[in-house]
Amino acid sequence: MQKIIVICGPTATGKSALAVELALAYNGEVISADSRQVYTGLDIGSAKITESEMKSVPHHLIDIAHPNDYFSVADFQRLAQEKIKDVHSRRKLPILCGGTGMYIDAVVYDMKFPEVTANPKLRAELEQLSAPKLYKKLQELDPDRALEIDEHNPVRLIRAIEIATVLGSVPKIEISDSQYDTLFIGLELPKEELQERIEKRISDRIPALFDEIKKLHISGISFEKLHSFGLEYRFGSDYVQGLISIDEFKELLATKTWQFAKRQITWFKRNQNIHWFNPIHDKQKILKLVQDFLR
RNA sequence: GCGUCGGUGGUAGAGUGGUCAAUUACAACAGACUGUAAAUCUGUCGCCUCCGGGCUUCGUUGGUUCAAAUCCAACCCGGCGCA
Numbered sequence A: 001m002q003k004i005i006v007i008c009g010p011t012a013t014g015k016s017a018l019a020v021e022l023a024l025a026y027n028g029e030v031i032s033a034d035s036r037q038v039y040t041g042l043d044i045g046s047a048k049i050t051e052s053e054m055k056s057v058p059h060h061l062i063d064i065a066h067p068n069d070y071f072s073v074a075d076f077q078r079l080a081q082e083k084i085k086d087v088h089s090r091r092k093l094p095i096l097c098g099g100t101g102m103y104i105d106a107v108v109y110d111m112k113f114p115e116v117t118a119n120p121k122l123r124a125e126l127e128q129l130s131a132p133k134l135y136k137k138l139q140e141l142d143p144d145r146a147l148e149i150d151e152h153n154p155v156r157l158i159r160a161i162e163i164a165t166v167l168g169s170v171p172k173i174e175i176s177d178s179q180y181d182t183l184f185i186g187l188e189l190p191k192e193e194l195q196e197r198i199e200k201r202i203s204d205r206i207p208a209l210f211d212e213i214k215k216l217h218i219s220g221i222s223f224e225k226l227h228s229f230g231l232e233y234r235f236g237s238d239y240v241q242g243l244i245s246i247d248e249f250k251e252l253l254a255t256k257t258w259q260f261a262k263r264q265i266t267w268f269k270r271n272q273n274i275h276w277f278n279p280i281h282d283k284q285k286i287l288k289l290v291q292d293f294l295r
Numbered sequence B: 001g002c003g004u005c006g007g008u009g010g011u012a013g014a015g016u017g018g019u020c021a022a023u024u025a026c027a028a029c030a031g032a033c034u035g036u037a038a039a040u041c042u043g044u045c046g047c048c049u050c051c052g053g054g055c056u057u058c059g060u061u062g063g064u065u066c067a068a069a070u071c072c073a074a075c076c077c078g079g080c081g082c083a
Helices: A015-026 A073-089 A101-108 A120-126 A131-141 A143-148 A154-167 A191-204 A206-218 A223-228 A231-240 A246-269 A283-294
Strands: A003-008 A028-032 A093-097 A181-187 A274-277
Touching: A003 A015, A003 A101, A003 A283, A015 A028, A015 A093, A015 A181, A015 A283, A028 A073, A073 A093, A073 A101, A093 A101, A101 A246, A120 A154, A131 A143, A131 A154, A181 A283, A191 A206, A191 A246, A206 A223, A206 A231, A223 A231, A231 A246, A274 A283
Parallel strands: A003 A093, A003 A181, A028 A093, A181 A274
Antiparallel strands: none
């Protein structure tokens, strides 16, 4: 089995820097697993790695979609698996690095998503319905899926109905054993430290972020769309439009980013294969682990 | 100093004699996750609990009442108006 390294963990723990370091040390290439960094123009707000930070290490799956494009886990999965194959074929080590847990799992565990493409017309219609109505609809189409789905979650319900409309029912997802020999490295920091880093990152980016958002908006990306990207783009848009003050912006974003970090942690906690490290103090341990893995 | 409005759980803010441990929102904490995943959604949220219930709360103290966050009095604190 071909080897890959996964670097995951909550936001602002230094994943990108570690990826570059490992890539330089072990002849690797980085494949970003970040649902926002795939978009062109979302640079500052998504904390996209800069040219100089890359230190000449090739980075993939960054800037591969336009913000107005529809881009999904399935797209990411396909592209990432192709890219991993490509990197292996050049006898280099793929390093999958990012904070989007579902993207990572989709690639590593090869989740077989039902091949039903998004149907914008149907979605727009269904979005008008309340969750109970959507649930009733799904019950009629696929009672089995209805039993296990979250009946309050419109996003999930709509997707399930979309699938069932085409296939008749929602197929059970198969999660196969990983097709790769994977080393999972998770980065974690104590609560206070992570919160400080989050706050610092916000104030460091403050003027540049607003310029970026204005630029994106002028280039044809609606505030509604920007809002849907969440966090810096959501609250940054609110600020740029004058809906909230700068202090409200900082506080809101810090709070929401922390909540996001906790959601990421909750996701990754489930994966028992992850080796957790402190990015500042455990550098040697990480290097040793990687060395043993690659031997 | 007089008048007036107000002081409610981490915060904002309902409640204005019993159905109130107190609507709701936010925060906090835990969790879910089948093509939007930085999204979306759920649970807990005074203290204790053998989960039946028990105990202490709505500025403070005292009073009225079978019963008070809700009524009365005094006091303390804050806003506003007049001096």
